[in-house]
Amino acid sequence: MAVLNFIINNILTQAAIIIGLIALLGLALQKKPAGQIVSGTMKTILGFMVLSAGSTVMQGALSYFGAIFNQGFGLNGLESVVASIEAINGQAMGELGLGAEIAISLAGIFIVNIILARITPFKYIFLTGQALLWESTLCVVFAWFCGLRGIPLILISSLVGGAFATLMPAIAQPIVRKITGSDDIALGHFCTIGYMFSALIAKLVGDDSKSCEDLKLPKSLEFLQDTYLSIMVVMIPFYLIVAAIAGPEASAEFAGDTNYMVYAFLQAMQFVVGLYVLLAGVRLLLAEIVPAFQGISQKLVPNAKPALDCPVLFPYAPNSVIMGFIFTTIGSLIGMFITGIPALGVPLVIPGVMSNFFAGGTAGIFANKVGGRRGVIVGCIAHGIFIMMLPAFLSPMLSQIGFQNITCTDVDTVVTAFFFMIFKGIGGIF
Amino acid sequence: MFLFGKKDKKEKKAEEVPVINQEELMKQAEEKVQQLEGTQGDARIELLNEAGSLYMQAGEYDEAIRYYEESFEMKKVMGKSYTDLMSLYNKKRQQAAEAKDDEKITYYFGKVQEMMQISKDMIRGKI
Numbered sequence: 001m002a003v004l005n006f007i008i009n010n011i012l013t014q015a016a017i018i019i020g021l022i023a024l025l026g027l028a029l030q031k032k033p034a035g036q037i038v039s040g041t042m043k044t045i046l047g048f049m050v051l052s053a054g055s056t057v058m059q060g061a062l063s064y065f066g067a068i069f070n071q072g073f074g075l076n077g078l079e080s081v082v083a084s085i086e087a088i089n090g091q092a093m094g095e096l097g098l099g100a101e102i103a104i105s106l107a108g109i110f111i112v113n114i115i116l117a118r119i120t121p122f123k124y125i126f127l128t129g130q131a132l133l134w135e136s137t138l139c140v141v142f143a144w145f146c147g148l149r150g151i152p153l154i155l156i157s158s159l160v161g162g163a164f165a166t167l168m169p170a171i172a173q174p175i176v177r178k179i180t181g182s183d184d185i186a187l188g189h190f191c192t193i194g195y196m197f198s199a200l201i202a203k204l205v206g207d208d209s210k211s212c213e214d215l216k217l218p219k220s221l222e223f224l225q226d227t228y229l230s231i232m233v234v235m236i237p238f239y240l241i242v243a244a245i246a247g248p249e250a251s252a253e254f255a256g257d258t259n260y261m262v263y264a265f266l267q268a269m270q271f272v273v274g275l276y277v278l279l280a281g282v283r284l285l286l287a288e289i290v291p292a293f294q295g296i297s298q299k300l301v302p303n304a305k306p307a308l309d310c311p312v313l314f315p316y317a318p319n320s321v322i323m324g325f326i327f328t329t330i331g332s333l334i335g336m337f338i339t340g341i342p343a344l345g346v347p348l349v350i351p352g353v354m355s356n357f358f359a360g361g362t363a364g365i366f367a368n369k370v371g372g373r374r375g376v377i378v379g380c381i382a383h384g385i386f387i388m389m390l391p392a393f394l395s396p397m398l399s400q401i402g403f404q405n406i407t408c409t410d411v412d413t414v415v416t417a418f419f420f421m422i423f424k425g426i427g428g429i430f
Numbered sequence: 431m432f433l434f435g436k437k438d439k440k441e442k443k444a445e446e447v448p449v450i451n452q453e454e455l456m457k458q459a460e461e462k463v464q465q466l467e468g469t470q471g472d473a474r475i476e477l478l479n480e481a482g483s484l485y486m487q488a489g490e491y492d493e494a495i496r497y498y499e500e501s502f503e504m505k506k507v508m509g510k511s512y513t514d515l516m517s518l519y520n521k522k523r524q525q526a527a528e529a530k531d532d533e534k535i536t537y538y539f540g541k542v543q544e545m546m547q548i549s550k551d552m553i554r555g556k557i
């Protein structure tokens with residue numbers, strides 16, 4: 001009995017162990033050899049711990065940025081948040097202590113997705129692991145914010161996340177069908193509402209006979225060759241500008257004897273270091289869990305369409321990806337300035353370059369299909385503003401929950417959060 | 431979606447192409463394969479793609495994959511060779527799922543994922 005109590009109280013309360021057990025279950029279900037089960041379980045635990053370490057590093061750089069931003073621009077109460085779904089996941093799993101719930105709900109989302117794909121006409125199996133982890137994070141965080149705990153928290157998170165994983169590919173499918181010219185593949189990327197928004201605007205203003213694909217454009221976006229380098233290129237100027245405006249006194253308590261501009265530069269790098277480590281952790285964490293469920297779900301619903309990550313669409317319209325990225329970035333900068341209007345009562349949102357690339361590029365493909373070049377230009381600028389405003393309006397709730405200086409990126413996860421808030425509001429009435 | 435309903439109908443009409451005889455397709459494909467001998471460079475890539483496309487239309491997925499893979503190995507480009515190859519891998523993955531063949535599901539889903547990585551790398555100028 002004492003041993004059992006020890007296990008329950010000291011081992012099963014550790015998120016890292018719970019996550020390892022989920023991986024163990026997935027590997028055992030696939031009938032893997034014992035050695036692989038042990039190594040896979042250990043690697044998953046390691047992944048979780050690496051992720052938490054990355055989150056701590058990132059948090060340090062973000063706290064500094066938040067503090068100097070306050071000193072520089074805080075006179076009218078303006079705050080800043082950096083748009084990073086990775087950082088949201090890191091803080092939720094690490095600092096907020098919801099790691100176990102998020103990992104169990106991730107498995108729950110897979111199960112609900114399988115059930116829905118089997119019994120409803122929406123035959124989509126969501127196969128993008130990282131996107132599901134972000135969705136699971138937002139479901140758990142907001143279910144927790146609504147007051148749910150324990151099993152009800154996991155059940156509701158799995159149900160809502162599973163419903164989103166089944167319905168979002170279904171919503172995008174009419175346009176995906178047009179893009180791919182077939183009905184074999186679906187889109188599994190939680191930015192769907194943004195894509196449909198840009199397609200709607202493009203449809204209203206555009207002309208689909210003048211496609212972006214007829215233009216002569218560079219074949220690739222070479223400055224995005226290295227993910228981390230491109231994030232540095234964006235973050236360093238933000239840190240330097242804010243540090244320069246805030247002045248040396250604002251940085252003094254952080255920087256010590258180091259020059260305040262040099263310190264700002266190093267902190268911007270530190271942000272990238274944190275992200276680098278965090279994403280390495282995410283990869284390790286998902287490397288065993290996701291393939292297990294991917295295999296199981298494909299076998300259980302063999303007639304379902306696989307909902308795949310957004311690069312699956314890039315080869316159908318590469319020019320639209322490039323234009324979509326450029327105009328979404330322009331839109332997100334406009335959006336950033338709009339969030340800076342104090343009367344709105346939201347923090348200034350610093351856009352994320354990689355989400356602009358993936359979400360913006362895909363929005364470009366959608367907009368081009370229904371509205372051609374003009375559709376891409378107008379639709380993607382609107383998309384850029386849209387994907388900044390939604391996370392901005394979510395920010396006050398995120399900071400109430402305990403997230404500091406960060407907000408979400410992928411808009412479907414933001415909509416998930418608002419979905420929970422509606423229920424919280426309705427619950428509050430009674 | 432209500433916004434796009436009207437257009438779908440139009441497109442469906444356009445898709446109703448006359449059914450081409452499978453034997454005829456195979457014959458054409460084999461001709462392309464014969465022409466491959468001694469052909470190099472871009473001309474070879476073009477022949478490989480044509481053979482791949484014909485085999486795909488004839489429903490000979492393994493053969494189609496074989497020629498498209500060789501073409502893709504020689505030159506990775508965005509376009510029909512990519513999208514057809516992706517679609518072929520997905521068809522094979524689905525067949526494996528229906529047959530509950532774990533090994534093939536893993537193999538072809540791995541290929542689908544590889545193709546997505548290639549897509550990402552191409553648009554970012556890494557390839």
